[in-house]
Amino acid sequence: MTNQASAVPGSHLSSPSGGEATRKHFRQNLIAAFIFCAWNGAFLFMSLALPAGHSRGDVGPGSLPMQVSVFGLIVSAVYLVQVLRGVDLGGSSGRVDMPRVAGLLGLFVAVALSANWIGLALCLGLGTGVATLLFPGDRPYIRAVATGIGFWVIAYGLFGKLLDLPLP
Numbered sequence: 197m198t199n200q201a202s203a204v205p206g207s208h209l210s211s212p213s214g215g216e217a218t219r220k221h222f223r224q225n226l227i228a229a230f231i232f233c234a235w236n237g238a239f240l241f242m243s244l245a246l247p248a249g250h251s252r253g254d255v256g257p258g259s260l261p262m263q264v265s266v267f268g269l270i271v272s273a274v275y276l277v278q279v280l281r282g283v284d285l286g287g288s289s290g291r292v293d294m295p296r297v298a299g300l301l302g303l304f305v306a307v308a309l310s311a312n313w314i315g316l317a318l319c320l321g322l323g324t325g326v327a328t329l330l331f332p333g334d335r336p337y338i339r340a341v342a343t344g345i346g347f348w349v350i351a352y353g354l355f356g357k358l359l360d361l362p363l364p
Contacts, residue, residue: 221284226279232272233273239261296330303327315364317363320348321347321348324343324344325341325343325347326340328343
């Protein structure tokens, strides 16, 4: 049996279509890759503006944001290269659920704006709990409460108590 797409008789290594990756979501992935690169570049630029440490061995408050942004730039660059190579990384094949996207965006903005007034840990707990309600599934209220409490415990317990970081 001979594969017509291969030059070697009896070879089953190459697909009949030539092995090219589908480019069904190329534009969506390319736009996302550029947005990720721009976001992480801006984040790196802002982290460089933070003050340096004042004592010996102190890395300063800008160290972690700088490391996160450099890692984000590396991951974004790898994503961009994969998109430009033609690897189909998925995308939305149908209509985007705009009410859900708008609800999540509004929720994100509300959490960010209210963190200074009611506290970051509580805002994260409430925000993730409400965000869970925007997605279908069994027992939505139990999932929402569990998710909210889980995020509150992580934010307050890990960052506030264990790492002793001041939370707004």
